[in-house]
Amino acid sequence: MNRTLKHVSLSKLALCGGAVVATAAVSLFGPGLGRVKAALQDSPKAVLDEAWQIVNREYVDDTFNRVDWQQVRQRLLDKSYSSREQAYTALRKELEKLDDPYTRFMNPKQYEALTNQTSGELSGIGIRLEVGEKTKALTVVEPIENSPALKAGIQSGDRIVSINGKQTQGMTVENASNLIRGDVGTKVSLEIRRDQGQPFVVSITRARIELATVRYSLKQEGKSKIGYIRLNEFSSHAADQMRRAIKNLQGQKADGFVLDLRGNPGGLLQSSIEISRMWMGDGAIVRTVDRRGKNEEISANQTALTNLPLVVLVDGNSASSSEILTGALKDNGRATVVGSQTFGKALVQSVHNLADGSGLAVTIAHYYTPKGTDISQKGIAPDVKIDLTEIDKQTLSSNPKLLATLQDPQYSRAVSVLEKILLAQPNRPTTGKQASVQKPQ
Incomplete structure (x- = not known):
């Protein structure tokens, strides 16, 4: 049985953000289309056409910045692509012609990062980190309220000596955060030095954490x-x-x-x-x-x-x-x-998840x-x-x-x-x- 998409008001569907914020708005695949979706996941051209269709249907300027949008589709589908990255690059170049920095393509990693950002949640242990200006040590600024880190006794000022046995000397906050984050229910081991005491190890189970905005x-x-x-x-x-x-x-x-x-x-x-x-x-x-x-x-x-x-x-x-x-x-x-x-x-903007896990933000x-x-x-x-x-x-x-x-x-x-x-x-x-x-x- 076919199902039609009912009208949804902009307030329920749309997103507003600075240069980077958005989240999923519409799924393009209804019941019974699983096999089609699976086929699309293996075809860079199909994902390009999926993205083209969304822009063609929804973009705020129906002249597409005076670009022949039908010709854009033809160019995208006429090319041969040796990799997904090559197809992604071609799509980005065509989207640039709209002269709208907010309509943009995101690879799967970028799309996941943005949807996590607007969800106001993360999977981890809930600490804010910095590299001490004087000590150059990876230091806990504060544990987040109700987080696994706070419940495990992590305190502001604690220095993290190692993460899962990997020494943090010279490590950036970003690299440390990537090591600490992980799937809900898994554990991370932190070696902590507090004040002038001896280092000790704390094992913390990762959880889904609501971020304080x-x-x-x-x-x-x-x-x-x-x-x-x-x-x-x-x-x-x-x-x-x-x-x-x-x-x-x-x-x-x-x-x-x-x-x-x-x-x-x-x-x-x-x-x-x-x-x-x-x-x-x-x-x-x-x-x-x-x-x-x-x-x-x-x-x-x-x-x-x-x-x-x-x-x-x-x-x-x-x-x-x-x-x-x-x-x-x-x-x-x-x-x-x-x-x-x-x-x-x-x-x-609305942001759509595409068949291969990538995403598209459209004004x-x-x-x-x-x-x-x-x-x-x-x-x-x-x-x-x-x-x-x-x-x-x-x-x-x-x-x-x-x-x-x-x-x-x-x-x-x-x-x-x-x-x-x-x-x-x-x-x-x-x-x-x-x-x-x-x-x-």
């Missing part, structure tokens, strides 16, 4: 209790983590919030919508337009978790889903935006802020503009502990803006209908 704390700044939340990426777990952060900070009697989106390259479109709804009681969030000119407007749905004053921090690396959230909060008067002009990515729509602004290549202008100097950037880069302190000029300005709002609205309600935010200049 949200970090938060309650900060006492003058007379104000400020709920500070930093969101690094819109992964599949970001909304749940944001929900916990807002509720916990409200439980600690925060007076207002600073939401830090600096450096956030984007991620899943649905995640940005869910998070927008946590801050907004009503109003439009984003409008998308596909190749056929079909508009879809996505709005808040009366599920806001807080009505407390909000300041959003952005910079030139705040992109895509970060800009959707920022644009929604700004255009609806829900937040004051502080920092630098954002990146300016107003395109939506499928353009998006606009609630007021109809096209931010493409322009970004969002903050309400209160403050750019970091080169000295500021070097200082914060060399000493990350200064981020989100009063020695961080953008955070410091965000605090002063929030304090002015709090002073102007001393009896602001914490529940009920969403109120507009006064925007000091």
